[in-house]
Amino acid sequence: xxxxxxxxxxxxxxxxxxxxxxxxxxxxxxxxxxxxxxxxxxxxxxxxxxxxxxxxxxxxxxxxxxxxxxxxxxxxxxxxxxxxxxxxxxxxxxxxxxxxxxxxxxxxxxxxxxxxxxxxxxxxxxxxxxxxxxxxxxxxxxxxxxxxxxxxxxxxxxxxxxxxxxxxxxxxxxxxxxxxxxxxxxxxxxxxxxxxxxxxxxxxxxxxxxxxxxxxxxxxxxxxxxxxxxxxxxxxxxxxxxxxxxxxxxxxxxxxxxxxxxxxxxxxxxxxxxxxxxxxxxxxxxxxxxxxxxxxxxxxxxxxxxxxxxxx
Numbered sequence: 001x002x003x004x005x006x007x008x009x010x011x012x013x014x015x016x017x018x019x020x021x022x023x024x025x026x027x028x029x030x031x032x033x034x035x036x037x038x039x040x041x042x043x044x045x046x047x048x049x050x051x052x053x054x055x056x057x058x059x060x061x062x063x064x065x066x067x068x069x070x071x072x073x074x075x076x077x078x079x080x081x082x083x084x085x086x087x088x089x090x091x092x093x094x095x096x097x098x099x100x101x102x103x104x105x106x107x108x109x110x111x112x113x114x115x116x117x118x119x120x121x122x123x124x125x126x127x128x129x130x131x132x133x134x135x136x137x138x139x140x141x142x143x144x145x146x147x148x149x150x151x152x153x154x155x156x157x158x159x160x161x162x163x164x165x166x167x168x169x170x171x172x173x174x175x176x177x178x179x180x181x182x183x184x185x186x187x188x189x190x191x192x193x194x195x196x197x198x199x200x201x202x203x204x205x206x207x208x209x210x211x212x213x214x215x216x217x218x219x220x221x222x223x224x225x226x227x228x229x230x231x232x233x234x235x236x237x238x239x240x241x242x243x244x245x246x247x248x249x250x251x252x253x254x255x256x257x258x259x260x261x262x263x264x265x266x267x268x269x270x271x272x273x274x275x276x277x278x279x280x281x282x283x284x285x286x287x288x289x290x291x292x293x294x295x296x297x298x299x300x301x302x303x304x305x306x307x308x309x310x311x312x
Contacts, residue, residue: 016051
């Protein structure tokens with residue numbers, strides 16, 4: 001009974017699991033563990049992890065197990081796992097991601113994706129609780145490790161939207177952390193999400209129009225409404241308006257302001273298409289196809305769809 005109480009006590013700090021080294025510190029050794037496991041009281045979850053129960057491991061316990069099993073002195077939660085440990089909501093991934101500097105010893109672990117990184121940034125690991133990488137750096141690495149551009153953009157946007165890090169911290173992390181995949185894409189999305197000066201803007205949209213055979217609109221046209229002077233992002237002669245939203249358009253009362261603005265335009269006779277900067281990064285062809293279709297439907301005098309033009 002004393003043995004069980006000791007095990008419960010040392011495991012309490014880790015949610016119900018403990019490393020063999022932690023058990024040894026309180027005088028519980030391999031033969032003691034073997035006896036409790038054989039009696040159905042405890043469970044083994046790798047070479048170094050012991051659960052003082054036999055239920056399924058919780059997410060927190062899986063995080064501790066991943067670090068202990070991969071490299072107890074060098075591993076840290078990273079990527080989406082570090083973000084989830086920091087409180088990320090609305091995102092789930094069964095695999096636990098940990099990083100280890102490539103010169104440190106580590107071993108493969110079932111259910112764990114081990115990432116070898118060239119180095120750690122100064123102060124990147126939070127040591128309180130389960131070792132985990134700070135959110136801004138974890139988000140940038142997660143974007144590089146993501147299975148698709150869409151997933152990468154989602155992770156970066158959610159990290160800032162849920163205030164796990166500030167826009168400035170994300171910009172700084174993107175400048176410090178490299179990756180083998182989608183370097184330019186990650187840099188561009190981080191700039192869009194953080195609202196930086198080089199985010200996708202008027203000139204980028206003009207180039208997209210040219211690429212897709214769409215006549216260039218009038219940009220920053222001034223309109224007067226109930227709130228005063230407004231600037232339209234893009235407008236064509238037929239009364240089609242394109243509003244290009246940045247990440248800030250989803251925060252606070254920005255959605256309400258956008259709805260009022262759009263409704264005023266519709267009442268005045270314009271049609272409004274809403275495009276978001278991240279969406280244009282990910283689905284340029286589809287969004288521009290909608291612009292083409294809208295211009296065709298409204299009979300814009302400057303637009304002739306080449307698909308409908310008979311060859312001479």
